[in-house]
Amino acid sequence: MEIYIEYAFLENYLLDGLLLWLSLRAAKAQIRLKKIAFSALFGAGFALVYPLLYLPDFWGFLLKIAVGFFLCLAAYPRLKTKKEWGRYALSCIFFFAFSFCFGGVLYALFLPGEERVKAVFVLSLAVPFALLICFLIKKLWRKRREENFLYDCEIAYKQRSVRVLSLYDSGNSSIKNGLPVCFLSPDLAYELWGEEYFQKEKEVGQVRDEITIFTLGGVKTLPLYKGELSIFDEKRRIVKREAYFAPSSNMISREYKMILSSRILQDVEGNRGENNESF
Numbered sequence: 001m002e003i004y005i006e007y008a009f010l011e012n013y014l015l016d017g018l019l020l021w022l023s024l025r026a027a028k029a030q031i032r033l034k035k036i037a038f039s040a041l042f043g044a045g046f047a048l049v050y051p052l053l054y055l056p057d058f059w060g061f062l063l064k065i066a067v068g069f070f071l072c073l074a075a076y077p078r079l080k081t082k083k084e085w086g087r088y089a090l091s092c093i094f095f096f097a098f099s100f101c102f103g104g105v106l107y108a109l110f111l112p113g114e115e116r117v118k119a120v121f122v123l124s125l126a127v128p129f130a131l132l133i134c135f136l137i138k139k140l141w142r143k144r145r146e147e148n149f150l151y152d153c154e155i156a157y158k159q160r161s162v163r164v165l166s167l168y169d170s171g172n173s174s175i176k177n178g179l180p181v182c183f184l185s186p187d188l189a190y191e192l193w194g195e196e197y198f199q200k201e202k203e204v205g206q207v208r209d210e211i212t213i214f215t216l217g218g219v220k221t222l223p224l225y226k227g228e229l230s231i232f233d234e235k236r237r238i239v240k241r242e243a244y245f246a247p248s249s250n251m252i253s254r255e256y257k258m259i260l261s262s263r264i265l266q267d268v269e270g271n272r273g274e275n276n277e278s279f
Contacts, residue, residue, distance in 0.1 A: 009044050011122055016043035018130055019098050020075045026098075026137045027091035029084075030077045039074035043067070068096055102129055150256060155184075155245065157192050157227035164188055166231075166258040173262050176211055176224055176244050180261030183248035188257040192245070193225060211246055222246040231264065239264060 017040035024031050046067050055063065072092045079085055105125065149168040154161060166182070174181035184192070209224040224244040231239035243261070 005048060009048055012047040013040050013044035014123060015102075015126060016040040016047075016071065018126055019095055019102070020071060022098055022130060022133050022137075023072065023091045023095040024075060025134070026094040026140075027087045028141070029087045029091055032075075032077050035077065036075045039071045042074060043071050065096075068092070068099070071095070098133060102126070105129065151260065152232045153258065153260070154230040154232070155192060155227055155258075156230075157225060157245070160192055160194075162188065162192055164257045165255065166260050167256040168260045168262075168265060170262045172259055174211060174213070175261070175263060176209060179226070179242055179244050180263040181211055181224065181244045181246055182229065182261055182264070183246050183250070183259045185257045186247055186249060189245075189247040192227075209244065211244070222248070229264070231260070 017036055020036050020039055021031065024036070050060075050064075053060070053063075069092055072088065072095050073079075076084075076088050076091060079088055102125075106122065151166050151168060152163065153166045154163050164184075172181075172183070209226070210221050211224055212219060212221050214220075224246050226242060226244055229239070229241060229243040229245075230237050241264075243264070245258075248259070
């Protein structure tokens, strides 16, 4: 079997560069392409030299692990603070995990009957693999952001009360008559308001407050219900106040059932929602 050194070097160089880029992206570390290129260059050179080394399996395995840590170190921008060291460690974990996963895919698809997988197949498989990893990274960090701003809440309306998991959203600054406006999922709205949710103003016998919102689909007018909202941090209640609640269809199939107003926690010390993004 013939192996062209230049092809093997290029294959390892591109793969190492891709895996390092994915690892830094997954760890939310600053990406510098020059440092990644240098690190991948070293990794590709090591891949060519390693078969010439006659080492016991144990020492060969340790050498591969050590080189993996060095590649991540060489690609990482800087290491001065404790947080940066933590992200570097996380990037190493992702690098080894991605390398193992990609190697497993190659083993499953090409090993039977193949002495060596051709570089064109490896690189063509690396593209969808990278796209899949990027998609999973995006989902992972979005989930993490949401979990950092989830609160356990209780809504009291007339004689009913429900407990609900809510998302604090700094992008929701809606207010009506001096009170913040929170948005509920349709199923939670029905659980809280019952048949009143489907009744019109004439049937209820009173004029309802309303709020007009602007969405991508156009302008919508939503009915408002005034109730009492309590917010808990673990088991301690940190907020208890009046608020308006409006039904919204944007939370169907989400983990949380209510979007809190940005005004809810403004007076609470140590507000965790200060830098939240809107979803």
